[in-house]
Amino acid sequence: MNTAGKPGRPRTGEQRLSRAAILAAALRIVDDEGLEAMTMRRLAAALGVNPMSIYHHLPNKAAVFAGLAELVFAGLDDVRPRPGGPWQDEVKDAARAYRAALKAHPNLALQVLSDPSAVSDVVVVTVEPFYRALERGGLPPRAIFESVNTIVDFVHGFLLGELSVRAATFELAPDLVDRVQKLPDGKAPALTRVVNALGRDGLHYDFDGGFESALTLLVNGIESTAG
Amino acid sequence: MNTAGKPGRPRTGEQRLSRAAILAAALRIVDDEGLEAMTMRRLAAALGVNPMSIYHHLPNKAAVFAGLAELVFAGLDDVRPRPGGPWQDEVKDAARAYRAALKAHPNLALQVLSDPSAVSDVVVVTVEPFYRALERGGLPPRAIFESVNTIVDFVHGFLLGELSVRAATFELAPDLVDRVQKLPDGKAPALTRVVNALGRDGLHYDFDGGFESALTLLVNGIESTAG
């Protein structure tokens, strides 16, 4: 029901509903209560409106999520090139900004990443900082293209893992060590050896640290592949 | 309803239902009709059984999907080390096998990748071939650990993109050139330059080729980071 509880067209200038207002309310629900709380009926209730009113501004639920994806990527601040800094750092900064933008709405990011249309549609613009950095690195177009694809895919996969876990860091050790030691003998010998060599302390996984290590690996790979 | 259409416990040895039988039917539905076709009621119908019967073998729908994730990774054949081949090729083979296993059930892979419990639970064993290869490469334990994380994250992200395109009902091959040329001037200059330099033919994206390029980049990165 609306504010007056009456059907019919609202007075001119009243404009209780709009695409932007609907998306803002939807984003709020997703951020506060999670993805599956965002139903059309719940969204309508949050707006104080009949569920069907939404359909006059957005064709269906998928369109709501597509709109939310836009909002997420709109939060991706342009990465200004560091004055005089090495292009390698610029690549890393682009990746850091990309990760930060998606982490700003953790409940939504998983949906954005697995929604085909959302990803492909919006990546076109958000990928520019990577191209800028690699172009400045003097790489040939083909190498730039492949490198950006690789690094963006990595960030997507990294976020998949990171957002699936609650805390910023978590103890791999109790889980992993136990699990590895429970394995049938010789089932995963190399994994067992590495886990034992690292020990419990070495397995305390830190997502920020893991991200940085991977960026270094990737940038090194770009350099040695292109050079 | 069951075969007889009657309630009550089946005769001994009759055993119409089992966890394995339920999961097999569920996998069939997902493969044939897609993820969202796999509802508890649809699954029951496929088994010729009352929807509620399933709950005696699996606690809920999430457990069904978790069971399906196991099946997917069970399809990951052990990668035998190439006799006398370089360890770099062994790393690539591990990644190829991992990708192939997930692509064997494309409709399910997206679900598996975004399901936290599924991924972390099962990765423990499936990750062994990567550890074996990198250990043979003589890398220190820490470098092995970071490298495997990076490459697995990349494969996840790559699959996200690859399977999204395939799963998309409309808008199959997004024409990057068109989209870039429609952009406001100076919005993405570096991207525009690269796209123009590559031309239409150079942008016909081939997932197999893209995957191989990325693997080379990653292996080079591993080498130069550890060495």
Next chain:
DNA sequence: ACCTGAACACCGTTCAAGT
């Protein structure tokens, strides 16, 4: 044009009752 109420065709899951 914009909003509403009722209705349709579904969901996952609980519960009590059958054998």
Next chain:
DNA sequence: ACCTGAACACCGTTCAAGT
């Protein structure tokens, strides 16, 4: 122990009717 039927509390979306 295993299966069933009815029921509960939801869904997304269509449609006709209001102003």
